[in-house]
Amino acid sequence: MLRELINANPIVHGKKERRRVQSTSTNFDEDIKDPEHPYSLEELNVVSEDLVEVDDKHNYVRVTFTPTVEHCSMATVIGLCLRVKLMRSLPSRYKIDIRLAPGSHSTEAAVNKQLNDKERVAAALENPNLAEMVDECLAPTFV
Amino acid sequence: MSKIDSMRGNLTLREIQKLEGHTDRVWSISWNPSGSMLASCSGDKTARIWQQQPSGSWNCMAILEDTHTRTIRSCSWSPCGKLLATASFDATTAIWQQVGGDFECVSTLEGHENEVKSIAWNPSGSLLATCSRDRSVWIWELQPGNEFECVAVLQGHTQDVKMVQWHPDLDVLVSVSYDNSIKVWAEDGDIDDWRCVLTLGEDSSGHSSTVWALSFNPDGDRMVTCSDDLTVKIWDTSSNPSQNAGGGNASWFHLSTLSGYHNRTVFSVDWSRDGVIASGAADDAICLFHEDDNAPSYRLILKKENAHDMDVNSVQWSPKEPRILASASDDGTIKLWQLSEIC
Numbered sequence: 001m002l003r004e005l006i007n008a009n010p011i012v013h014g015k016k017e018r019r020r021v022q023s024t025s026t027n028f029d030e031d032i033k034d035p036e037h038p039y040s041l042e043e044l045n046v047v048s049e050d051l052v053e054v055d056d057k058h059n060y061v062r063v064t065f066t067p068t069v070e071h072c073s074m075a076t077v078i079g080l081c082l083r084v085k086l087m088r089s090l091p092s093r094y095k096i097d098i099r100l101a102p103g104s105h106s107t108e109a110a111v112n113k114q115l116n117d118k119e120r121v122a123a124a125l126e127n128p129n130l131a132e133m134v135d136e137c138l139a140p141t142f143v
Numbered sequence: 144m145s146k147i148d149s150m151r152g153n154l155t156l157r158e159i160q161k162l163e164g165h166t167d168r169v170w171s172i173s174w175n176p177s178g179s180m181l182a183s184c185s186g187d188k189t190a191r192i193w194q195q196q197p198s199g200s201w202n203c204m205a206i207l208e209d210t211h212t213r214t215i216r217s218c219s220w221s222p223c224g225k226l227l228a229t230a231s232f233d234a235t236t237a238i239w240q241q242v243g244g245d246f247e248c249v250s251t252l253e254g255h256e257n258e259v260k261s262i263a264w265n266p267s268g269s270l271l272a273t274c275s276r277d278r279s280v281w282i283w284e285l286q287p288g289n290e291f292e293c294v295a296v297l298q299g300h301t302q303d304v305k306m307v308q309w310h311p312d313l314d315v316l317v318s319v320s321y322d323n324s325i326k327v328w329a330e331d332g333d334i335d336d337w338r339c340v341l342t343l344g345e346d347s348s349g350h351s352s353t354v355w356a357l358s359f360n361p362d363g364d365r366m367v368t369c370s371d372d373l374t375v376k377i378w379d380t381s382s383n384p385s386q387n388a389g390g391g392n393a394s395w396f397h398l399s400t401l402s403g404y405h406n407r408t409v410f411s412v413d414w415s416r417d418g419v420i421a422s423g424a425a426d427d428a429i430c431l432f433h434e435d436d437n438a439p440s441y442r443l444i445l446k447k448e449n450a451h452d453m454d455v456n457s458v459q460w461s462p463k464e465p466r467i468l469a470s471a472s473d474d475g476t477i478k479l480w481q482l483s484e485i486c
Contacts, residue, residue, distance in 0.1 A: 092453055092474070095407065095425070117321065117353065117371075118425075118454070119216070120303070122168075122186060123232050123258050123276065126213050 006036060007068045012043050032081050033137045035074045040140070044068055046078060051101065059093045061086060066101040075105055079115040080124060081137045088138075153485045156429065156447045156468070162193055162477040164203050169471035171217045171457045176224045178463025180204075183477050184215035190229050190239075192246065193477070201479065210237050210248045217261045217306075222268040226289070230259035236273050238289060249289045254281060254296075261306040265314055270294075272316050274304035280318050280328065282337060295337040297328055306356050311363040315340075315385055319354035325368060325378075327395065329385030341384045341395060348397035350376065353408075360414045366395070367420050369409035375401040375422050375432070377441055398439040404430045404446065407454075415460040415468075419444070419482070423455030423470055431482070451476065 032041045041047045051064040063082050067075045079098045086096050098115045100108045114120055124130050167186030174181055181201070184190040190207040213232035220227050227239040227246065234257050238250040256277035263272045271283045271291065280297040303321035310317070316328040316337075327341035343349045352371035359366050364381035377399040384395055407425035414420050420432040420441070431445040451472035461467035466482040 113321075113352070113371075119260070119305075120276075122214060126232055 006072055006074060010034075010037055010039070010044050010068045012039055031140045032078075032085055033140050034068075035077050035081075035133060035137055041065070041078065041081075047082070060095050060097075061090065062097045062099070064099055064101050066104045070104060071106050075100065075111050076114055077130070077133060077137070079111065080121065080130070081134050083115065083121060084125065084134050085138055085141060154431070154445045154482060155485050156431070156445060156450075156480045156482055159467075159479040159481050160201055162201055162203070162479070163475070164191055164206075165189070165475045165477075167214075167475060168453075168473040169456065169475060169477055170214070172459050172469050172471045172477060173218045173220050173227075174459055174462050174469065175220045176222060176462055178461045178467075180220075181469055181477070182218045182220065182227055183471060184218040184229055185475070186214045188213060188215060188231075190215055190218050190227070192227075204244065205246050207239055207246050207248075210251075211235065213258075216259065219262050219264060221264050222266060226268075228262045228264070228271060230262045230273060232258040234259060234275070236262055236271075238291070240289070250291060252283060252291050252293075254293060255279070260304060263307045263309050263316075265309045265316075266311060267314075270309075270314065272307040272309065272318075274307045274318055276303045278302060278304060278320075280304055280307055280316070282316070297337055297339070299326055299339045299342075300324065305354065308357050308359065310380070311359050311361060313363070313383060313385070315383070317357055317366070319357050319368060321353045323350050323352055323354060323370075323372075325349060325354055325357065327384050331385075343378070343395065343397075348376075348400070350374065355408065355410045356412050358412050358414045358420075360418065361416050365398070365414070367412045367414055369412040369422055369424075371408045373402060373405055373407070373409060375404070375409060375412060375420070375430075377401070377420075377439065379439070399441050401432060401441055401443075404443055410455065411457045411459075413458050413460050413468075416462070416465040419460075419465075421458040421460065421468055423450070423458040425454040427451050427453060427455060427472075429455055429458060429468075429470060429480075445482075447480075450480075451478065 047065050053062040099112045165185040169185045172183045181193040192205040193201045194204040211231035215229050215231050217230040229237045234255045236252040237248050239246045240249045255275040258276040274280045278300050282295040283291040284294045300320040301322045307318045318326050325343040329340045350370035350372050354370045357368045366378040366380045369375045379398050380395045405424040409424040411423040422430045429447040429450040432441045433444045451474050453473035457471040459469050468480040471477045
C-alpha cells in the first residue's frame with residue numbers, strides 16, 4: 001500500500017570518506033536507511049560525522065541529527081534507529097545521548113525527551129511494528 | 144538522633160554479594176516486610192525471588208515466568224508479606240502468592256491501556272495503586288479470595304505516570320510523572336471519591352524534567368523525589384493534604400534541592416529507617432545523603448562511583464537491617480551493600 005511521503009523530494013548528498021572511531025571497529029553511524037526513502041541518513045544529511053561527539057575516556061557518545069523537514073513525523077523513528085544501532089555496536093559502558101539539532105524540528109524538546117527516556121525506548125522496542133521498522137532501517141548496516 | 148551522626152565522614156558502602164541470573168536489565172527490586180526475601184524484575188519478562196540461606200548468602204529460590212509477555216517494570220510485596228504484585232509493559236498487573244516453595248499467579252489486574260509502570264500497596268494492604276503510560280492512576284480494592292475491584296481511575300497527569308507510592312500512615316497516594324509534576328491524591332469523604340488534592344510542579348520549586356521516583360521517611364513527615372533534571376528534592380509532608388479542601392493552608396512544601404551529585408538521570412531514591420537517603424542514577428553511582436544537625440539541610444555522606452557497570456535503576460534499604468542496601472542495574476545484576484564505618 002502506498003502512503004503519502006512526508007518529504008517527497010529530499011535533497012540527496014554524496015557519501016563522504018569516513019574516519020573510524022577510536023577503540024571500536026564499527027563505523028557506527030553509517031548507512032542507516034531513511035524510514036521512507038531508499039537513501040542512507042548520511043546521504044540525506046540527517047547525520048554527519050562532525051555532529052557525532054565521542055568522548056572515549058568518559059565512555060560518552062552524543063549524536064545530533066537533523067530531520068529533512070522540521071515537522072518530520074519520522075524524527076523519533078530516526079532517533080530510535082540511531083540509538084539502537086549504537087546500543088548494538090558499542091560496548092555497554094558507553095552512555096549515549098541522541099538529540100535533534102537545535103532549531104531543526106517543530107517539537108524538538110518533546111522528541112529529545114522521548115528519545116532519552118530509556119523506559120519509553122525499551123517499551124517502544126517491544127512494539128513489533130516499530131521494532132520491524134527499526135530493523136529494516138538498520139538492515140544495510142549489517143551487510 | 145540516629146547513629147549515622149556519630150559516623151560522620153568515615154563511611155563505606157561494602158559490596159556483600161552480587162546476585163546474577165537475570166538475562167536483561169533489572170528494573171526494580173522489593174524487600175519483603177521481614178527482610179528475608181528480595182524480589183527483582185527485569186526486561187527478561189521474569190521476576191526472581193532471592194532468599195537468604197542459613198550461611199548468610201542469598202540464592203534465587205524461585206523464578207516467576209510465563210505470566211507476563213513483556214518487560215516486568217516493577218514489583219512490590221504486600222504489607223503482610225503474603226502477596227507480591229508485578230507490573231508489566233504488557234498492560235497487566237499480576238498478583239503472586241507463595242505456595243510451598245513456589246509462587247503462583249493468583250490474580251491478574253487488567254484495565255490500563257498500555258504499559259503499567261509501578262504498583263504500590265497502601266499501609267493496611269487493603270488497596271493497591273497502579274500507574275501507566277496511559278497517564279492514569281488506578282486504585283484497586285482487595286476483595287476476599289484475592290479478587291481486586293477497581294474503585295477509582297485518577298486522571299490528571301498529562302503524560303506517562305512513572306511511579307506511585309502511599310504515605311506510610313495515611314491513605315494518601317503520591318504519583319510522579321513524565322509531565323515533571325508530583326500529584327497527591329486522597330479520598331474525599333463527602334463525595335466518596337478520590338481526587339487530586341495537591342500538585343507540586345516547577346512553580347512549587349519542583350522538578351524541571353521527568354520525576355522518576357519518590358520515597359517517604361519512616362515518620363511520613365518528609366518525602367524525597369528524584370528526576371531527570373539531575374536533582375533530588377526533599378519535601379515537608381507533615382500536614383495532611385486531604386484536609387486541604389476549601390482552600391485551607393495545610394500543604395506540602397519544598398525544603399531542599401540536592402544538585403551537583405549525579406550527572407545523569409536519577410532513577411531511584413529510598414529513605415532508610417536510620418534517616419539515610421540513597422539515590423541511584425544513570426551515572427552508575429549511588430549517593431547517600433543525611434539530614435544535617437541544622438535541619439532542614441541535607442548533605443552528601445557518601446558517593447559510590449561505579450557501583451554498577453551500567454545505570455542504577457533501583458535502590459532499596461532492607462526493612463530489617465537498616466544498613467543493608469540492595470541495588471539493581473541495567474548490567475543485569477543486583478548488588479547487596481553494607482553501610483559501615485571504616486575501621
